[in-house]
Amino acid sequence: MLEITNLKLYYRTQRGIVKAVDNVSFQLNKGETLGIVGESGCGKSSTAIAIMRLLPMNIDCYTGNVLFDGKNLMELSDEEFRTQIRWRRISMVFQGAMNSLNPVLKVGYQVAEPLILHLEEDKKDALNKVKDFFKLVGLPSDFVDRYPHELSGGMKQRVILAMALILNPDLVILDEPTSALDVSIQAQIMNLLKRLKEEMKISYIFITHDVALASDLCDRIGVMYAGQLIEIGPSERVLQNPLHPYTQKLISSVPLLRGNRMPGYIPGAPPDLVETFKGCRFFQRCSYGKDECEEQEPPFIEVEKGHNVKCWLYSDQK
């Protein structure tokens, strides 16, 4: 359904050009959930805004192909993208979005707004539809008349979800949808996302820094490091047989509540994305580093079916 090739998004800053997304390619099938995991600054949120084309002013470079249902979104004008794609076909739940609800408007109206603006629906019909969606996300339908301050964090997040679903999009991008919530509320929202996935056959791109949380929803997992996708594959493979040394260490750094293994850590810090890179971006922190890792960028190798890794260790398995 979605096929992204060589997506690049660079920002201009005072320090130089930040290569936030650097040649990212992946695809997403209909009804499937893809997790994108990585640490802060690895480019996972930038990938999302690049797909949604919600770009800030300081763009240096925005190239690549985004094929959605066979149509190249990069060829659409901003106006076409806004009226045909954004929110109608692809919607998004932003990180901390529950704090960006307008405090002086009733939440029902805020959810109905795209119906009234995009579909030019009558206000009353729109509000009735919102009530249905409120039930869908587990809110009482009379909550449409409430103001944001009358809702708790978990309820606001449900409102945001209703907002993302109201135009029946095919794809919803979830950017850390639960990171501002307490764990017991987080579990409720994750269950809701699972239920919606089954009932509405939505595809998700789920962006998170939390590998354990990704395992709760995702069919496939992609791992990003320093602006690049370094591994992608089915959840079973990536979680249980991670190939990239970074993925291996990232997974072993998760403290297990049910297992008993002292969590590990990766010494050092990710590189500054202003730098120009020659070899593998993880080289400095990698314990398997070879000469070629420093000199040449590793290829994206398909080691087993549907499981790719960007690492020289697997170059002979090509």
Added chain:
Amino acid sequence: MKAIMELKNVKTYFRVSKGLFRSLIIKALDGVSLTVNLGETISIVGESGCGKTTLGRTSLKLERPESGQIIFDGQEITKMKDTRTFRRKAQMIFQDPFTSLNPNMTIRQIIEEPMLIHNISKKEREERIKKALADVRLLPPEEFLPKYPHMLSGGQRQRVGIARSLVLDPIFIVADEPVSMIDASSRAEILSLIREIQKKYSVGVLYITHDIATAKYFSDRIAVMYAGKIVEHGETQLVLKNPLHPYTMALMDAVPDPDPQNRFKFRKVVPGEPPSPISPPPGCRFHPRCPHVAETCKTNEPELRNISGREVACHFAEIFVK
């Protein structure tokens, strides 16, 4: 084991004014007793608003308790005026390494400042700075001392924060969510470091966190808080192996481990959200969300009782003993 910090039935309330004559009382801590011994880490686990941060701040006399006693190193300090020694011996590691270090000061100045306040000689300051940096493994010291916080990564900054808390030789440290702002891959490094220092210098550490999984690996005892009270408290391994309070169970059920099978099943959840600390529910504060609720829970507030090696505040804790 020697107790370094004892809280006895401590209550800390906050007042928010509502108009001219009315004010609401927020019962952030509502009768908490806890002892931290030298050379051990106790984790305080709970969700936002449960009072865990207030507990840490009250133990450091950063909040004034409404009632109860705070005993530090055998001496009651609840109403003590001269806190100079206490301030030296009790330190804090803050949550956010990005805002808790002054951006205009070099690492040397940041680490040196507490010693200037406490009149430590120049020669000794120099020695202690070197030792603290070695303890937190920012090596070689000469490389880090002239730098400014923005030149360091999140993990390195938090290590500066730890070094700063160490230079006065504290015997009690409160670490309030020390890794929640740090990348997942560096968390274990910082927590191992705090643990190592706690053992090496035989310090008592209060580790405040919302993350029950890190508490499992980095604390000797665990206290689970809900709505201003401790609901379960005991040895970490014991409590997590067989939790006896339904809230502890709910907290554990909510946290996934990385397992691709997770996506095929729904997670066990408790409905609703934590209550407002202004008007907590009568009886057991967890009863509106508890899957095991009975009539008595709605009116009788359960006290902490000793059951199978730990303290637990639930009328029916016995039935969960495995």
